[in-house]
Amino acid sequence: MSRAKLPLQxxxxxxxxxEIGSFKAAAEQMSVSAAxxxxxxxxxxxxxxxxxxxxxxxxxxxxxxxxxLHHYVRHGFGALQEGLHALDADPDPTTLTLSVxxxxxxxxxxxxxxxxxxxxxxxxxxxxxxxxxxDFQLDRVDLCVRFGPGRYSGLQSEFLMSDHIYPxxxxxxxxxxxxxxLADLAKVQLIExxxxxxxxxxxxxxxxxxxxxxxxxxxxxxxxxxxxGALAVQxxxxxxxxxxxxxxxxxxxxxxxxxxxxSAYSYYLVAPPAHFKRDKIRQFSDWLHVEATDFWQASQxxxxxxxxxxxxxxxxx
Numbered sequence: 001m002s003r004a005k006l007p008l009q010x011x012x013x014x015x016x017x018x019e020i021g022s023f024k025a026a027a028e029q030m031s032v033s034a035a036x037x038x039x040x041x042x043x044x045x046x047x048x049x050x051x052x053x054x055x056x057x058x059x060x061x062x063x064x065x066x067x068x069l070h071h072y073v074r075h076g077f078g079a080l081q082e083g084l085h086a087l088d089a090d091p092d093p094t095t096l097t098l099s100v101x102x103x104x105x106x107x108x109x110x111x112x113x114x115x116x117x118x119x120x121x122x123x124x125x126x127x128x129x130x131x132x133x134x135d136f137q138l139d140r141v142d143l144c145v146r147f148g149p150g151r152y153s154g155l156q157s158e159f160l161m162s163d164h165i166y167p168x169x170x171x172x173x174x175x176x177x178x179x180x181x182l183a184d185l186a187k188v189q190l191i192e193x194x195x196x197x198x199x200x201x202x203x204x205x206x207x208x209x210x211x212x213x214x215x216x217x218x219x220x221x222x223x224x225x226x227x228x229g230a231l232a233v234q235x236x237x238x239x240x241x242x243x244x245x246x247x248x249x250x251x252x253x254x255x256x257x258x259x260x261x262x263s264a265y266s267y268y269l270v271a272p273p274a275h276f277k278r279d280k281i282r283q284f285s286d287w288l289h290v291e292a293t294d295f296w297q298a299s300q301x302x303x304x305x306x307x308x309x310x311x312x313x314x315x316x317x
Contacts (some may be wrong), residue, residue: 005185010044013037014052015077018070023057090278091140095124098284100145103224104127104267107243108295109145116287123280136272143281144270152270158285160267161292164309165203166260168253170233178238182209182257189217189235193226197264198238206310207259227253242267245299261309267292 016026017037037314045052051257052066062070100109105127119126133152134141150157169177177188183187184206192200200214223240230237230253239253241260247253269288275281 001140007044007047010040010047011073012077013040014044014066014069015073017041017060018062018066018073019101021061023060034240052164082104090142090280093278093280094122095126096280096284097126097128097140099128099130099134099139099141099143099146101131101147101267103222103227103240103243104145104147105129105228107246111246115291116284119287120283123283133270134224136275142271142275142278143284146268148265148268148269150266154272155270156273156276158269158276160269160288161296162266163263164260165198165238165263166241167203167236167256168230168239168244168248169236170230170254170309171251171254173230173233173235174254174256179256182207182259185209185236185256186211186214190214190218191218191220191226191229191235191237193223193238194219194221198223198226198240200238203238204263206261208310209259210246211297241299242295245295249302259310261310 013026013030016029017023020026020029023041024034024039027034030037031185041053048065048305049068050065051063052069052112053060083102106129110127113125113127117123128141131146133144133146133155145160146152147163150159167182169179169188179188182204185200190200192198193275200216204214206212217235218229220229223243226237227239227243229235230239231247236256240263244253248255269285276285
């Protein structure tokens, strides 16, 4: 018999019926009718020109030919199940390998990661920083944390948290360059990220601020580098709340105005669907969701209700 013509469906029906000893029970397990199950096995018997079962009133028994075939079919489907399990198995259950957006890793995740390792002392964490999705078939990465639209072909995305964007500067810069209103931003040094939703003119438009098109003094590749520019008293920076909030709390940065724009992007946990079944991924995901929720609720409460929040709309320049 040609490999290309192996009657796999019929063989699997035979395997289940032989294991259970009942066409009806095997059909229920496959969510098909008993008649469909009987037809598959009858077609298999016709194809092999041999009788495989002795049909009785409430059960079936294997014939000598059926017993012989069952030996090989059980071994074959058992090997397939082992192979599929091996694909899902964690090659290194004691190490959690993460690929994280650099700004989020440096400014948000690393300062909190100690509490996770205290909860999971038997698990080692290996973190790499990247904005590009990894090739999970080639790279031994368990999970990515990404900032984006949340749609990645062939991968599962789990929402972590959204973010808001607003302007900040160092208190010393504000002292040297008084800003009475957001319209005054056209007169100061502006810093922005090269990321699409961090465009100053786009933000001012969404914020409803009518000013001539502003000229940006400095553009940096990464939200964490933009923060460094603001901390270095270089000008007014457009920042993400998730990364800037702790510096505002410490008095190292000052918010300009009360308008903030919801980013068109969010933070997501990204990996092949099978990875999310791993114990260490579930443990990390559960911990991270609690941390994100606590951060967001606490920071929003402390910022108060005197803010004007605008929704981002496309297209992003």
